[in-house]
Amino acid sequence: MIALTVNGETHQVDVDPDTPLLYVLRNELALNGAKFGCGLGQCGACTVLLDGKPVYSCLVPVAALRTRKVRTLEGLASPDGTPGVLSIAFEAEQAAQCGYCIAGMIVRAQALLERNTRPTADEVRAHLAPNLCRCGTHMRILRAVHRAAEMMGGGVRAVAEREP
Amino acid sequence: MSRLGRRALLANGALVVAFALSRGALAQDTDQPELPGGLAKSPLLDSWISVGADGQITVFTGKVELGQGLKTALIQIAAHELAVAPSEVDIVTADTARTPDEGVTAGSQSLQDSGTAILNAAANVRVLLAETAAWRFALAVDQIEMRDGAAYAPDGRTIGYGELVSGASLHVAAKPDVPRREGGARVIGEDLARIDIPAKVSGGEAFLQDMRLPGMLHARVVRGPSDGTRLKQANIEAVATMPGVLQVIRNGRFTAIVADDEWRAVKALYRLQAAGWERIGEPLPAKRMREAIRGLPAQPVPIFHYPGPPAPPEAHTLTARYSRPCLMHGSIGPSCAVALWEDDSVTVWTHSQGVHPLRTALAELLGLALERVRCVHVEGAGCYGHNGADDVAADAALAARAVPGQPVRLQWMREQEHGWEPLGSTMTVEMSGSLGLDGRIVAWQHEVWSNTHSTRPTTAGGLLAGAEVEPPFVPPRPLPIRLPEGGAARNSTPIYDLPNARGTLHFVEEMPVRVSALRSLGAQMNVFAIESFMDELAQAAAIDPVAFRLAHLRDERAREVVQIAAERFGWSARGRGTGFAFARYKNLASYCAVAMDVRIDRETGEIHMPRVVAAVDCGEAVSPDGIRNQIEGGIVQSLSWTMRESVTFDTTHRTSFDWSAYPILRFPAMPGRVEVHVIDRPKQPFLGPGEAAQGPAAAALANAVAHALGIRLRDMPLSPERIRAALRPTPAAPRQAAG
Numbered sequence: 067m068i069a070l071t072v073n074g075e076t077h078q079v080d081v082d083p084d085t086p087l088l089y090v091l092r093n094e095l096a097l098n099g100a101k102f103g104c105g106l107g108q109c110g111a112c113t114v115l116l117d118g119k120p121v122y123s124c125l126v127p128v129a130a131l132r133t134r135k136v137r138t139l140e141g142l143a144s145p146d147g148t149p150g151v152l153s154i155a156f157e158a159e160q161a162a163q164c165g166y167c168i169a170g171m172i173v174r175a176q177a178l179l180e181r182n183t184r185p186t187a188d189e190v191r192a193h194l195a196p197n198l199c200r201c202g203t204h205m206r207i208l209r210a211v212h213r214a215a216e217m218m219g220g221g222v223r224a225v226a227e228r229e230p
Numbered sequence: 231m232s233r234l235g236r237r238a239l240l241a242n243g244a245l246v247v248a249f250a251l252s253r254g255a256l257a258q259d260t261d262q263p264e265l266p267g268g269l270a271k272s273p274l275l276d277s278w279i280s281v282g283a284d285g286q287i288t289v290f291t292g293k294v295e296l297g298q299g300l301k302t303a304l305i306q307i308a309a310h311e312l313a314v315a316p317s318e319v320d321i322v323t324a325d326t327a328r329t330p331d332e333g334v335t336a337g338s339q340s341l342q343d344s345g346t347a348i349l350n351a352a353a354n355v356r357v358l359l360a361e362t363a364a365w366r367f368a369l370a371v372d373q374i375e376m377r378d379g380a381a382y383a384p385d386g387r388t389i390g391y392g393e394l395v396s397g398a399s400l401h402v403a404a405k406p407d408v409p410r411r412e413g414g415a416r417v418i419g420e421d422l423a424r425i426d427i428p429a430k431v432s433g434g435e436a437f438l439q440d441m442r443l444p445g446m447l448h449a450r451v452v453r454g455p456s457d458g459t460r461l462k463q464a465n466i467e468a469v470a471t472m473p474g475v476l477q478v479i480r481n482g483r484f485t486a487i488v489a490d491d492e493w494r495a496v497k498a499l500y501r502l503q504a505a506g507w508e509r510i511g512e513p514l515p516a517k518r519m520r521e522a523i524r525g526l527p528a529q530p531v532p533i534f535h536y537p538g539p540p541a542p543p544e545a546h547t548l549t550a551r552y553s554r555p556c557l558m559h560g561s562i563g564p565s566c567a568v569a570l571w572e573d574d575s576v577t578v579w580t581h582s583q584g585v586h587p588l589r590t591a592l593a594e595l596l597g598l599a600l601e602r603v604r605c606v607h608v609e610g611a612g613c614y615g616h617n618g619a620d621d622v623a624a625d626a627a628l629a630a631r632a633v634p635g636q637p638v639r640l641q642w643m644r645e646q647e648h649g650w651e652p653l654g655s656t657m658t659v660e661m662s663g664s665l666g667l668d669g670r671i672v673a674w675q676h677e678v679w680s681n682t683h684s685t686r687p688t689t690a691g692g693l694l695a696g697a698e699v700e701p702p703f704v705p706p707r708p709l710p711i712r713l714p715e716g717g718a719a720r721n722s723t724p725i726y727d728l729p730n731a732r733g734t735l736h737f738v739e740e741m742p743v744r745v746s747a748l749r750s751l752g753a754q755m756n757v758f759a760i761e762s763f764m765d766e767l768a769q770a771a772a773i774d775p776v777a778f779r780l781a782h783l784r785d786e787r788a789r790e791v792v793q794i795a796a797e798r799f800g801w802s803a804r805g806r807g808t809g810f811a812f813a814r815y816k817n818l819a820s821y822c823a824v825a826m827d828v829r830i831d832r833e834t835g836e837i838h839m840p841r842v843v844a845a846v847d848c849g850e851a852v853s854p855d856g857i858r859n860q861i862e863g864g865i866v867q868s869l870s871w872t873m874r875e876s877v878t879f880d881t882t883h884r885t886s887f888d889w890s891a892y893p894i895l896r897f898p899a900m901p902g903r904v905e906v907h908v909i910d911r912p913k914q915p916f917l918g919p920g921e922a923a924q925g926p927a928a929a930a931l932a933n934a935v936a937h938a939l940g941i942r943l944r945d946m947p948l949s950p951e952r953i954r955a956a957l958r959p960t961p962a963a964p965r966q967a968a969g
Contacts, residue, residue: 200614
């Protein structure tokens with residue numbers, strides 16, 4: 067049995083030690099947020115927070131976690147089930163088409179806004195660069211992150227608008 | 231068919247013919263219009279709408295949710311016509327056991343087909359219930375007010391829909407001429423929050439990939455690295471004894487692993503793949519795929535011919551050749567299916583765009599009667615056309631057959647999706663056009679070379695596994711998609727007012743690589759070519775590109791879309807690096823114009839896009855925000871295709887095996903702003919926005935780049951490498967590995 071802490075709860079799972087965290091989250095803990103996108107650390111659909119930092123859960127063997135704390139999209143909600151600020155902002159902006167990438171987007175944006183609620187527009191884009199979206203929902207995702215930053219009492223600074 | 235069946239058919243056949251004749255004659259006599267949208271094929275009201283005794287309304291559609299907001303839009307339409315709140319309406323999407331057969335969800339036709347059917351069916355149901363209420367109240371039907379799920383009499387009496395429906399059968403054919411609801415609360419045209427989004431942003435069970443059935447096993451299919459390859463002989467015995475592996479299924483060349491745990495199935499897959507692989511059949515062409523296709527035998531198919539006098543001798547003639555590489559759908563979630571085999575029947579949960587055609591293909595593959603196969607659509611990651619969805623459904627069904635009674639979930643790996651999905655065909659277009667002295671076009675020719683744009687499965691031979699099992703099924707022969715929609719010819723017919731114009735499709739039947747329907751089919755390439763060429767002609771005529779288009783455009787709705795996009799962009803005050811393009815999708819659906827500006831980093835060749843402005847007219851706007859979402863997405867996806875993407879090959883296989891080998895646009899390269907202006911056309915037919923923007927976005931980019939550089943780039947992708955090569959002082963042909 068391998069122990070891991072996810073969204074504040076400790077679990078014991080009976081899996082091969084080389085099993086990637088993603089497979090444990092989805093199949094052992096029945097958490098839907100993190101998605102299998104590539105298994106290669108190229109698309110970010112599986113992004114979770116490991117001690118507050120965004121990581122590709124498809125690349126982290128579960129046995130390597132030890133005492134490090136995992137947070138997933140589900141863990142951003144309040145204990146009473148109220149969705150996290152970013153989830154609310156994404157819904158308000160209708161920032162999804164197929165939505166398969168969205169959980170990873172929200173989790174990665176959470177890591178940024180926990181560190182800095184007043185990033186620049188270019189910082190948001192650079193921060194989200196590891197995550198792919200194929201539907202072309204990028205502009206709405208950016209608007210949702212901006213809205214969430216405002217909801218957290220900050221905002222996105224519009225300096226350095228895309229000059230080449 | 232049994233012998234009894236044949237006799238019965240013959241006997242019934244006569245009856246059917248007689249009935250059909252009498253109905254046809256009747257239709258002629260009364261001049262009754264044909265039922266609109268999907269009602270023409272499934273006319274019964276209860277195929278589309280049910281009203282429960284408790285008043286609960288359920289809408290049934292044969293179309294599927296792909297993340298385009300279909301469910302919400304159809305609920306809006308039904309709620310509007312039935313005069314109920316949208317929250318009172320449930321929806322069931324494509325399920326071969328429950329919903330009408332509406333073929334595939336493709337071609338931006340869902341609102342046109344299913345939306346129109348549900349609109350008219352709901353109006354029919356409302357009128358039927360109103361008539362029942364009138365009879366109950368002993369009033370004239372025009373005295374009955376239908377609202378909030380109930381019929382109201384002027385004196386205050388009221389009966390709910392649930393009670394009314396017990397006295398009215400919905401198992402009747404729709405009438406074609408039932409009027410739309412007038413007055414009252416508006417639901418169509420409102421920005422309703424999409425019903426599928428809450429689960430998607432909160433970790434709910436939103437996707438087929440999230441399905442977990444009790445006792446579910448995990449499977450992986452075992453293949454070579456790409457289409458056209460197979461694995462060398464692998465050590466099956468060693469894998470069969472790996473921990474957790476329950477079965478290694480072999481049927482001809484088809485191989486799949488079933489395990490008690492997903493990761494264990496993946497490890498077994500990797501072990502089998504370590505045996506190495508080899509190409510099946512002919513090597514791939516050594517030259518670039520677009521040139522290889524251009525050089526293969528082609529069947530010429532006339533597309534259009536507008537007569538006119540030949541170009542006068544003083545006319546100025548331009549010619550140009552444009553091309554695009556093979557493109558990938560590139561779903562973010564690899565294709566997945568869950569299948570359960572029980573009592574010689576199979577249920578497959580699938581994100582296929584066509585559950586009914588898939589069912590037919592699976593029945594043939596599995597040797598089952600059609601009624602023993604059920605396909606249920608569950609939303610997957612966006613597919614953008616025919617990707618691996620159908621193939622993985624077949625893979626899962628074959629795996630499930632080996633473990634009856636236990637559900638099996640089979641998902642492709644990323645490398646399998648990249649390696650095996652059918653690609654969007656490479657295309658070449660050659661344009662020729664002549665300008666008269668007055669700056670008007672006096673002659674026009676469009677020739678397009680392409681493989682097919684649909685190999686969607688309708689038989690077992692259309693599925694990957696169909697070619698692998700023993701005995702194998704033969705893939706169907708590819709055919710051009712008929713006009714006016716067309717496949718490779720889609721949008722090759724110019725919407726402009728042109729004399730002496732001719733179009734020819736050079737349909738290349740031989741497919742060196744696997745191709746099929748990619749969002750907008752040939753439209754992206756044909757519009758790229760037409761709209762690039764319009765700019766080239768405008769430049770030769772020294773006329774502003776927007777004015778040049780308007781001078782050749784008579785369709786009033788087209789003119790308005792062009793004018794609004796130009797005005798909102800501020801075209802009249804444009805600077806350097808601006809581009810414009812327009813098309814009406816399929817020449818019969820949505821109108822879309824795109825204006826944008828670019829700045830080009832001459833050192834790196836990177837294109838920066840400060841602003842993109844689009845105007846769209848897709849008929850009556852059911853959900854304006856849904857339309858904006860689709861157009862924004864269409865623009866961004868097409869910009870990625872047009873400036874970044876190209877599937878690569880060597881002579882043995884497809885080498886675009888993951889996102890590092892097939893890069894798409896990421897956040898830092900996104901436009902600064904994208905604005906979409908929706909032109910609502912109340913009471914006009916729904917036209918569907920899903921594929922309207924791809925062509926115009928591609929061409930607007932090319933035109934903006936040409937305006938910025940003073941150099942025209944005609945071969946996609948307009949990559950940094952091509953731009954750097956174009957800017958080199960001594961022009962050299964841009965080189966690239968493949969595409």
